[in-house]
Amino acid sequence: MKEYKRVLTIAGSDSGGGAGIQADLKTFSACGCFGTSAITAITAQNTLGVRAIHSVPVEILQAQVLAVIEDIGVDAIKIGMLHSAELIAAVAVVLREADVENIVLDPVMVATSGDPLIEESAVDAMKKLLFPLVKVITPNIPEAEILLGQKIEGEDLAQVAQALAEEFSVSVLAKAGHQQGDLFVDVLYSSVTEKITRFPTTRVDTQNTHGTGCSLSSAIASFLARGEDLETAIASASQYLHGALVAGAEYKIGAGHGPVHHFYRFW
Template sequence: MSTKKYRYPSVLTIAGFDGSGGAGIQADIKTISALGCYATSALTALPVQNTQGVRAIYPIPYQAVQEQLETILDDIFPEAIKIGMVHTGELVDTIVDTLASYPRAPVVFDPVMVATSGDKLIEDKTITTIVERLFPIAAVLTPNMDEAAILAEMPVHTLDDMYIAGAKIRKLGCRSVLLKGGHLDAQRLTSLYFDAQGAVHEFSFDKFETNNTHGSGCTLSSAIASYIALGKNLLEAVHKGQEYVHQAILHGSDVQVGKGNGPLNHFFNPQQLTKYDLV
């Protein structure tokens, strides 16, 4: 029997809960696992929700968030980190200050700021703290068009708007920005990736009708983090992450889960856990 030891590439998700399994930390864990990485997690909030909406949100004490992070980082240090919705400035400070005590790992930040209904989910002062503290540690930021409109302080309705807004957001201090075009009124949906050198890359996919897109933003940011953990560069990770989400939506488009907006099919092509030599 061989005595050789291996390790799994790990991804840490810092996010909220979704008991219906389609979004939040559950979607993150499914995505990370489906792509062959090892998922660890730290819970930031406890929303009570299903496919039809959120009924209540219970906060997690900041000390508990800090202790969760320290416990994981001390033991299973990740190749990449995904950060989801952070709803208070104090939570931002807790996460950033805790991560600062450890070696840097690439961070993918999904800035969840606007509900599907169009309602803003966080206060302006929290957005300011996010820009000042989270943006500088983010390798990739993944706003949708509504979130881009808040960050760039301009309407974002067209592809031309996206070009202007994405350039503005990248200048706020993050390394790169993937501006998602899922809300475009077009037959082909185009997302724009503004890389660290200032170049812009277009990614387009055919639009198809389905209500099963619950958790697509969580899934995308986790997929990008997973591909980074698997050794892809940022552009490759962004490209492959979008392809994964497109296929996950496609393969789940004809399935009914719950009475509202259903989840993606995260396991349309599950990969075995990747094993690397233990160094």
């Protein structure tokens, strides 16, 4: 019998379908994996912004994760929106028991619209409880600023990635999407090899960028599940996301930041 490559997303639900759990599951499928999910929060949002956030009870979140791991199993895990310190602690407990190697953490803190998606107390909990358990974190510039506690203005992202990696003992993919220019370069600093790897990408002229961070981290988890090493998985994920952005730019959906086209390779 054939076996799927299995990827679990632990993240919030996006009613608009462009980010969160919905984007993760689409990405897993598009990248050749079987996706499962544990919902951390329900959000009311669309392309214009986030209207409300309702956290899932801790025991329900833990039950979702355990139900998936104990029966279906996982080859990789992507962690996205964790709204509160309580939820972060609950996820950390389950992950320590699960002993999964391929865990990608997207430290979701601010939506594309600028709306905050995390409580202040949750940032410290994330640093202390989750960072030691994961293979790589994927902060964008605003998230890196929150994690470092300082503004990032003109710094080489390699320095940012290295500073985060050394402070928290975790590999860091610092994302350049908030920088200006036609070419931007995401930078990986590996805490294992102490090596810097750059991933250049040409900018796509589009406002359909909702869920790009979710989709990239989910693609990385997918390619890790398929057996690629971290650097190769990031390169594969970057190529996938760029294609999704290019294809998504041709569509109009909603009045704000629309989604990328996750299934551009198929239709």
